[in-house]
Amino acid sequence: MVQQPFIDYYKEKVARFEAHLAETFPDIPPPVAILDESMRYSLLAGGKRLRPILLLTTIECAGKNADFALPLACAIEYIHTYSLIHDDLPCMDDDELRRGQPTNHIKYGEEIALLAGDALLTHCFSLMSSSTLLEKISAVGLLRAIHILAESAGVFGMVSGQVADIQKYMTLEPEETLTFIHSHKTGALIKAAIQIGALLAEVGDSDFEQLTGFGVEIGKCFQIQDDILDVTGSQELLGKTPGTDEKNKTLTYPSIFGLENSKELANSCYQQALDHLDRTGLQTLRLRELAGFVLKRDH
Amino acid sequence: MVQQPFIDYYKEKVARFEAHLAETFPDIPPPVAILDESMRYSLLAGGKRLRPILLLTTIECAGKNADFALPLACAIEYIHTYSLIHDDLPCMDDDELRRGQPTNHIKYGEEIALLAGDALLTHCFSLMSSSTLLEKISAVGLLRAIHILAESAGVFGMVSGQVADIQKYMTLEPEETLTFIHSHKTGALIKAAIQIGALLAEVGDSDFEQLTGFGVEIGKCFQIQDDILDVTGSQELLGKTPGTDEKNKTLTYPSIFGLENSKELANSCYQQALDHLDRTGLQTLRLRELAGFVLKRDH
Numbered sequence: 126m127v128q129q130p131f132i133d134y135y136k137e138k139v140a141r142f143e144a145h146l147a148e149t150f151p152d153i154p155p156p157v158a159i160l161d162e163s164m165r166y167s168l169l170a171g172g173k174r175l176r177p178i179l180l181l182t183t184i185e186c187a188g189k190n191a192d193f194a195l196p197l198a199c200a201i202e203y204i205h206t207y208s209l210i211h212d213d214l215p216c217m218d219d220d221e222l223r224r225g226q227p228t229n230h231i232k233y234g235e236e237i238a239l240l241a242g243d244a245l246l247t248h249c250f251s252l253m254s255s256s257t258l259l260e261k262i263s264a265v266g267l268l269r270a271i272h273i274l275a276e277s278a279g280v281f282g283m284v285s286g287q288v289a290d291i292q293k294y295m296t297l298e299p300e301e302t303l304t305f306i307h308s309h310k311t312g313a314l315i316k317a318a319i320q321i322g323a324l325l326a327e328v329g330d331s332d333f334e335q336l337t338g339f340g341v342e343i344g345k346c347f348q349i350q351d352d353i354l355d356v357t358g359s360q361e362l363l364g365k366t367p368g369t370d371e372k373n374k375t376l377t378y379p380s381i382f383g384l385e386n387s388k389e390l391a392n393s394c395y396q397q398a399l400d401h402l403d404r405t406g407l408q409t410l411r412l413r414e415l416a417g418f419v420l421k422r423d424h
Numbered sequence: 425m426v427q428q429p430f431i432d433y434y435k436e437k438v439a440r441f442e443a444h445l446a447e448t449f450p451d452i453p454p455p456v457a458i459l460d461e462s463m464r465y466s467l468l469a470g471g472k473r474l475r476p477i478l479l480l481t482t483i484e485c486a487g488k489n490a491d492f493a494l495p496l497a498c499a500i501e502y503i504h505t506y507s508l509i510h511d512d513l514p515c516m517d518d519d520e521l522r523r524g525q526p527t528n529h530i531k532y533g534e535e536i537a538l539l540a541g542d543a544l545l546t547h548c549f550s551l552m553s554s555s556t557l558l559e560k561i562s563a564v565g566l567l568r569a570i571h572i573l574a575e576s577a578g579v580f581g582m583v584s585g586q587v588a589d590i591q592k593y594m595t596l597e598p599e600e601t602l603t604f605i606h607s608h609k610t611g612a613l614i615k616a617a618i619q620i621g622a623l624l625a626e627v628g629d630s631d632f633e634q635l636t637g638f639g640v641e642i643g644k645c646f647q648i649q650d651d652i653l654d655v656t657g658s659q660e661l662l663g664k665t666p667g668t669d670e671k672n673k674t675l676t677y678p679s680i681f682g683l684e685n686s687k688e689l690a691n692s693c694y695q696q697a698l699d700h701l702d703r704t705g706l707q708t709l710r711l712r713e714l715a716g717f718v719l720k721r722d723h
Binding site: 139211240243287 | 450452453454456458460463510513514515516533534535536538539541542543545546547549550552553554555558562563564566567568570571575577578579580583584586587588590592595596601604608614
């Protein structure tokens with residue numbers, strides 16, 4: 126069978142995902158139309174959709190049609206979107222641009238942006254606990270997926286990474302600090318996307334473990350590449366102002382290891398990610414290509 | 425059997441609940457000890473604990489021991505606490521006092537308060553999806569409880585109430601606006617607490633409906649009383665500055681209906697709440713007393 130080129134595969138997946146994402150959007154009460162607008166503005170604003178595509182592709186690598194998991198792929202994007210909105214707030218990174226557009230609080234004001242983030246985060250769990258999902262996924266499976274996502278987004282993952290990122294004084298060495306920040310702030314949710322995919326595809330314990338390892342490595346690879354792009358990327362491609370890490374004195378891979386070593390490090394994570402895939406019994410072509418996409422992206 | 429006086433019953437329930445609440449607190453990674461401190465500061469700071477006690481008491485009214493539901497009673501308090509922290513933020517109500525103590529952002533800074541709120545909200549769903557709960561509650565039951573809570577805290581409840589509350593221009597008449605704000609902002613979570621209790625106690629459809637009606641009425645009663653106390657209460661008892669509603673030109677029951685009519689309105693909600701209980705086949709004494717507590721509280 127001739128394989129569709131990766132880029133077409135990815136675009137098709139994103140289009141299918143985004144169509145479903147719009148369908149999951151809740152009917153918000155008319156008196157608070159501003160909330161509806163503000164949530165849509167960030168949720169339906171495009172982006173790479175990396176986490177949901179990782180979730181869906183993991184299921185397909187186990188030889189299954191992933192359509193049944195679209196609602197959970199959407200749920201993870203609600204969480205990711207909330208995190209971007211809160212991240213951009215004046216008391217956090219105070220960013221004015223995101224994907225080339227004004228950030229949510231620039232457009233709707235700080236208080237609506239705060240509440241839109243809260244609403245997206247909360248609605249994620251509303252989606253994941255919907256009784257209609259029980260036609261295709263067991264109740265225990267849904268609970269496990271909810272648990273994985275909540276743990277990776279909360280104190281054992283994303284939020285702790287955020288706190289570490291904004292803390293002025295850490296007791297750890299810079300290298301350990303950097304690892305802590307990124308494994309929690311970005312890595313946890315990427316790993317969770319793959320674990321939820323693996324769980325829903327009902328892979329065996331050994332494959333689950335290897336896929337988890339794959340998730341950890343591409344999470345690292347993603348973040349190192351992000352740091353590199355902040356040094357080398359253009360505003361046009363990034364959709365945000367490059368050089369902000371240096372301006373904000375953010376701890377980054379290039380600032381600690383230098384640019385060339387960071388590139389090598391990203392490549393080594395990529396290789397380790399592929400090694401994990403080699404140790405599974407799954408059809409891993411698309412996941413390998415996704416890992417390459419994470420490594421080679423220019424925005 | 426001689427009944428324990430209500431006040432002793434309530435204190436005992438709160439003590440039991442708070443002991444369990446402390447046990448549910450997650451082991452936050454040491455590098456972000458500040459997050460641990462900030463979350464504990466607000467979650468374990470006392471308060472009426474009304475929502476969890478309503479949940480537990482609803483179960484007992486159905487003749488069951490409510491201990492198995494303690495983790496879910498805790499979960500609802502995580503959500504309530506997050507909402508208070510975000511509510512107090514400078515971009516929202518900009519409050520400096522809560523329960524007589526500095527608010528979270530005064531104590532830990534705005535960015536940590538924001539993230540502590542996010543973490544509490546997220547961890548609520550982590551608690552509710554814990555596999556250890558499956559020993560006592562069915563997976564479908566847990567999913568339904570998660571769904572009720574997420575819907576009542578998100579766009580169909582609390583967050584929409586918040587948005588309505590801060591909006592300068594509403595298309596509705598003042599009276600409808602007030603009803604919208606409070607049924608969403610405060611009412612939804614109080615109703616959810618009772619519905620989750622009813623669900624876990626496995627009451628029949630008719631009792632579920634009546635308990636829901638009870639929840640709606642005491643939610644209203646609670647809010648009217650809150651508005652009245654803002655006019656008549658003392659700072660010492662309230663633990664916050666009275667008169668802030670008038671200062672902030674907040675739409676309140678006394679501002680629309682006058683103080684005396686508001687008191688009558690609160691009393692009428694109380695009566696309707698009791699009527700709902702009369703239509704159940706449950707042992708409703710403690711819920712009746714709780715309704716009285718909501719009506720007659722002075723803080």
